[in-house]
Amino acid sequence: xxxxxxxxxxxxxxxxxxxxxxxxxxxxxxxxxxxxxxxxxxxxxxxxxxxxxxxxxxxxxxxxxxxxxxxxxxxxxxxxxxxxxxxxxxxxxxxxxxxxxxxxxxxxxxxxxxxxxxxxxxxxxxxxxxxxxxxxxxxxxxxxxxxxxxxxxxxxxxxxxxxxxxxxxxxxxxxxxxxxxxxxxxxxxxxxxxxxxxxxxxxxxxxxxxxxxxxxxxxxxxxxxxxxxxxxxxxxxxxxxxxxxxxxxxxxxxxxxxxxxxxxxxxxxxxxxxxxxxxxxxxxxxxxxxxxxxxxxxxxxxxxxxxxxxxxxxxxxxxxxxxxxxxxxxxxxxxxxxxxxxxxxxxxxxxxxxxxxxxxxxxxxxxxxxxxxxxxxxxxxxxxxxxxxxxxxxxxxxxxxxxxxxxxxxxxxxxxxxxxxxxxxxxxxxxxxxxxxxxxxxxxxxxxxxxxxxxxxxxxxxxxxxxxxxxxxxxxxxxxxxxxxxxxxxxxxxxxxxxxxxxxxxxxxxxxxxxxxxxxxxxxxxxxxxxxxxxxxxxxxxxxxxxxxxxxxxxxxxxxxxxxxxxxxxxxxxxxxxxxxxxxxxxxxxxxxxxxxxxxxxxxxxxxxxxxxxxxxxxxxxxxxxxxxxxxxxxxxxxxxxxxxxxxxxxxxxxxxxxxxxxxxxxxxxxxxxxxxxxxxxxxxxxxxxxxxxxxxxxxxxxxxxxxxxxxxxxxxxxxxxxxxxxxxxxxxxxxxxxxxxxxxxxxxx
Amino acid sequence: xxxxxxxxxxxxxxxxxxxxxxxxxxxxxxxxxxxxxxxxxxxxxxxxxxxxxxxxxxxxxxxxxxxxxxxxxxxxxxxxxxxxxxxxxxxxxxxxxxxxxxxxxxxxxxxxxxxxxxxxxxxxxxxxxxxxxxxxxxxxxxxxxxxxxxxxxxxxxxx
Amino acid sequence: xxxxxxxxxxxxxxxxxxxxxxxxxxxxxxxxxxxxxxxxxxxxxxxxxxxxxxxxxxxxxxxxxxxxxxxxxxxxxxxxx
Numbered sequence: 001x002x003x004x005x006x007x008x009x010x011x012x013x014x015x016x017x018x019x020x021x022x023x024x025x026x027x028x029x030x031x032x033x034x035x036x037x038x039x040x041x042x043x044x045x046x047x048x049x050x051x052x053x054x055x056x057x058x059x060x061x062x063x064x065x066x067x068x069x070x071x072x073x074x075x076x077x078x079x080x081x082x083x084x085x086x087x088x089x090x091x092x093x094x095x096x097x098x099x100x101x102x103x104x105x106x107x108x109x110x111x112x113x114x115x116x117x118x119x120x121x122x123x124x125x126x127x128x129x130x131x132x133x134x135x136x137x138x139x140x141x142x143x144x145x146x147x148x149x150x151x152x153x154x155x156x157x158x159x160x161x162x163x164x165x166x167x168x169x170x171x172x173x174x175x176x177x178x179x180x181x182x183x184x185x186x187x188x189x190x191x192x193x194x195x196x197x198x199x200x201x202x203x204x205x206x207x208x209x210x211x212x213x214x215x216x217x218x219x220x221x222x223x224x225x226x227x228x229x230x231x232x233x234x235x236x237x238x239x240x241x242x243x244x245x246x247x248x249x250x251x252x253x254x255x256x257x258x259x260x261x262x263x264x265x266x267x268x269x270x271x272x273x274x275x276x277x278x279x280x281x282x283x284x285x286x287x288x289x290x291x292x293x294x295x296x297x298x299x300x301x302x303x304x305x306x307x308x309x310x311x312x313x314x315x316x317x318x319x320x321x322x323x324x325x326x327x328x329x330x331x332x333x334x335x336x337x338x339x340x341x342x343x344x345x346x347x348x349x350x351x352x353x354x355x356x357x358x359x360x361x362x363x364x365x366x367x368x369x370x371x372x373x374x375x376x377x378x379x380x381x382x383x384x385x386x387x388x389x390x391x392x393x394x395x396x397x398x399x400x401x402x403x404x405x406x407x408x409x410x411x412x413x414x415x416x417x418x419x420x421x422x423x424x425x426x427x428x429x430x431x432x433x434x435x436x437x438x439x440x441x442x443x444x445x446x447x448x449x450x451x452x453x454x455x456x457x458x459x460x461x462x463x464x465x466x467x468x469x470x471x472x473x474x475x476x477x478x479x480x481x482x483x484x485x486x487x488x489x490x491x492x493x494x495x496x497x498x499x500x501x502x503x504x505x506x507x508x509x510x511x512x513x514x515x516x517x518x519x520x521x522x523x524x525x526x527x528x529x530x531x532x533x534x535x536x537x538x539x540x541x542x543x544x545x546x547x548x549x550x551x552x553x554x555x556x557x558x559x560x561x562x563x564x565x566x567x568x569x570x571x572x573x574x575x576x577x578x579x580x581x582x583x584x585x586x587x588x589x590x591x592x593x594x595x596x597x598x599x600x601x602x603x604x605x606x607x608x609x610x611x612x613x614x615x616x617x618x619x620x621x622x623x624x625x626x627x628x629x630x631x632x633x634x635x636x637x638x639x640x641x642x643x644x645x646x647x648x649x650x651x652x653x654x655x656x657x658x659x660x661x662x663x664x665x666x667x668x669x670x671x672x673x674x675x676x677x678x679x680x681x682x683x684x685x686x687x688x689x690x691x692x693x694x695x696x697x698x699x700x701x702x703x704x705x706x707x708x709x710x711x712x713x714x715x716x717x718x719x720x721x722x723x724x725x726x727x728x729x730x731x732x733x734x735x736x737x738x739x740x741x742x743x744x745x746x747x748x749x750x
Numbered sequence: 751x752x753x754x755x756x757x758x759x760x761x762x763x764x765x766x767x768x769x770x771x772x773x774x775x776x777x778x779x780x781x782x783x784x785x786x787x788x789x790x791x792x793x794x795x796x797x798x799x800x801x802x803x804x805x806x807x808x809x810x811x812x813x814x815x816x817x818x819x820x821x822x823x824x825x826x827x828x829x830x831x832x833x834x835x836x837x838x839x840x841x842x843x844x845x846x847x848x849x850x851x852x853x854x855x856x857x858x859x860x861x862x863x864x865x866x867x868x869x870x871x872x873x874x875x876x877x878x879x880x881x882x883x884x885x886x887x888x889x890x891x892x893x894x895x896x897x898x899x900x901x902x903x904x905x906x907x908x909x
Numbered sequence: 910x911x912x913x914x915x916x917x918x919x920x921x922x923x924x925x926x927x928x929x930x931x932x933x934x935x936x937x938x939x940x941x942x943x944x945x946x947x948x949x950x951x952x953x954x955x956x957x958x959x960x961x962x963x964x965x966x967x968x969x970x971x972x973x974x975x976x977x978x979x980x981x982x983x984x985x986x987x988x989x990x
Binding site: 155156157169170171174333337349409410411412413414449451452596598599600602698 | 914916917918952956961962963964968972973980982983984985986987
């Protein structure tokens with residue numbers, strides 16, 4: 001589709017109206033996970049392992065149960081047996097079986113009439129452990145003699161004789177890599193490391209769960225995907241999914257970390273044991289950091305061949321990533337698939353190892369795997385640009401993926417916007433600013449696939465001609481505004497005439513979570529189908545009234561109209577008029593659409609950052625920051641900018657400060673925000689954005705997902721800028737002041 | 751442990767509640783008074799999501815005991831829209847898209863209002879340092895700072 | 910007939926071939942036919958695979974059509990955040 005064809009004629013798409021949930025959120029009325037309470041409710045507290053790896057010898061809850069106000073205690077013995085695969089992993093993570101696998105692993109839980117009594121009771125539950133040897137670091141976990149995290153975890157991909165914690169291996173690629181390296185003028189190879197970080201949503205996990213003896217239950221929960229919560233919780237508890245009704249609350253951030261369950265089944269199990277009384281379970285920040293979804297830590301070897309003019313001839317990557325104590329959580333496949341996705345390279349080899357460690361079960365975090373991969377590859381590309389005296393944007397333009405390029409992960413790209421982001425970055429004033437002493441500029445690009453996924457939506461006309469849209473993906477960053485805009489645009493009615501509700505599991509078919517940058521893309525595409533059903537029906541009703549054929553009626557600007565003079569002369573019949581009479585003209589008018597959505601368009605971005613490094617302290621200050629990213633079509637540009645800025649801020653945190661710090665005892669040493677330091681307002685400048693629009697041909701309004709790509713370039717962009725400012729190349733994130741200071745000293749000492 | 755009777759003024763209304771001496775002001779606001787606008791993001795005074803004012807001073811209500819509210823005047827997000835009319839900060843936050851998930855928004859609004867009461871014309875740097883105790887994980891702060899600037903300008907014009 | 914590009918790690922189950930041709934009109938039929946011809950692929954597909962058809966990445970969409978003209982690549986299953 002020509003790029004400008006989609007641009008023409010939109011009335012609402014691309015405007016910036018107020019979000020429909022804004023008023024509730026600025027007045028404190030919006031109800032988040034912990035804000036729900038119901039009559040006769042109990043409060044839960046969870047007992048967690050203080051050891052990184054320990055056999056659970058005995059759990060004695062008698063003292064806790066004797067405490068007045070305590071109504072139930074659950075342990076693994078209260079959950080069904082016989083699960084396998086990921087369901088078993090989820091159950092093992094919900095409540096430890098024979099072995100606690102990480103510091104913070106839930107071991108038992110208690111429900112009582114108040115939060116304080118529950119906390120007191122939890123302290124009275126006595127657990128006897130036999131401490132086992134543990135392993136934390138990804139490279140340590142790769143050793144043949146490493147303590148074994150889970151026996152028999154390796155799957156069919158792991159060759160005999162591999163290190164015992166390797167759970168999965170993969171390799172893919174194309175072309176003759178050795179010949180490609182032989183052709184290059186410069187071949188460089190380095191190892192890069194990133195530490196585990198947390199999604200860091202400000203709202204801790206929270207839910208109210210109720211489950212009766214009859215197996216019927218209800219849950220109110222903050223989640224990115226309530227059907228996922230339902231399926232997983234039902235599997236862990238051995239109940240039927242349809243009997244569990246899950247209602248999502250407003251969600252206080254997720255970033256991938258709320259796409260799965262952690263302690264939700266505990267609330268239900270406690271409720272079942274307490275005679276069906278509802279149980280509220282709210283995690284503390286320490287519990288969030290110790291026991292919920294951090295991302296993987298990574299150790300990555302990258303090798304690239306380049307000609308003197310910057311042309312890339314071959315590349316290879318060997319990535320090792322731990323995703324905690326459970327199989328399947330390391331995003332090593334995603335990382336490798338994204339690693340060279342920005343480049344047109346004739347020969348590429350990827351090799352990956354998923355390895356287990358005594359850490360919490362990793363969860364998805366915004367473009368899972370891609371930020372680490374970008375750090376490794378984009379750092380090395382920058383090192384090679386410097387070695388060859390080439391401009392980093394020119395080298396990326398020379399090798400950049402375009403429509404028709406064979407992607408590093410196999411297929412040919414459709415219409416994509418990487419080159420446009422590079423050109424916009426080069427043309428931006430930030431790229432021309434003259435830098436002072438101790439200052440440096442870094443450039444990097446990034447990629448994410450984007451996803452469609454299982455989607456179910458419905459639309460219904462109100463009697464006054466307004467439209468209710470039901471979606472099943474929680475709104476984390478302005479989704480209801482963008483869905484409202486697309487709905488109003490499709491009908492040709494005012495934005496204010498649409499109400500978008502995020503509805504519970506009983507109201508729609510299955511929906512995947514708000515993940516994979518899919519929510520605006522997939523809901524928008526599905527609601528156009530659903531809305532068109534109702535538009536067709538409205539045209540039929542008008543035709544009947546006018547006594548003409550339905551085909552002779554067309555829809556425009558919120559009204560049915562005769563299609564041309566031959567159809568007859570009738571004044572437009574508005575949506576309001578049709579809706580007012582719909583009961584008499586044939587009944588309610590509603591539409592729905594259910595599909596596993598295809599057509600997601602790949603997303604690329606380019607970031608430019610200027611930093612200043614204090615030579616006395618090694619502290620890095622971000623002077624200015626530019627995000628350029630292809631949105632396909634920005635439905636609500638303010639919230640697209642918000643995704644770009646938020647992704648950049650998270651990536652800056654990952655680059656400069658955030659990391660999981662473990663002691664020799666395998667315990668997490670920084671499970672509070674004071675020590676797990678996410679960026680604060682005074683750490684950042686304004687974050688400049690440029691929205692590039694190369695429409696996605698797979699979407700009626702050209703939408704690409706915008707949520708994830710923005711976190712990928714900051715890691716290498718900041719590292720490249722620090723290298724430019726200091727002359728010291730640091731290949732291990734985060735770039736904390738002591739590390740930068742040491743690298744500067746080493747660089748000076750030669 | 752027996753509970754303690756506390757009399758306090760919350761958002762202009764004289765209010766009584768019973769609290770355990772270990773309960774925080776945040777617990778009391780949320781669980782005794784059903785004022786759930788203040789959020790608990792950390793419980794250690796690091797995130798600012800629970801920000802309220804006590805006798806005009808900005809505090810993390812997770813670091814204040816419920817019993818300390820005795821005889822004090824507490825203002826929370828629920829009291830910010832006077833007589834149903836939004837405070838300029840609230841309106842500018844909506845208009846500037848200064849929130850995404852919105853969990854930090856009540857605390858940031860309470861903190862920003864407190865800033866503008868003492869400093870009606872803050873610089874960008876002053877705003878950033880004042881709000882450095884209020885974590886936002888979604889926005890990168892850009893639109894928050896702009897919304898505060900816009901509200902300050904509006905309030906100076908109408909003052 | 911559909912030409913399927915496998916990832917290189919699967920070659921050891923297909924007698925070294927990275928491109929395999931099977932009779933199929935949908936992704937589901939294609940995966941079934943691949944397993945029938947090369948049983949060693951079965952556990953990989955049981956884990957879930959991502960398929961790229963003409964450059965478009967799809968996951969768990971067995972009804973998606975494929976033709977002799979389609980460019981088909983198999984990839985390890987991808988997850989999103």
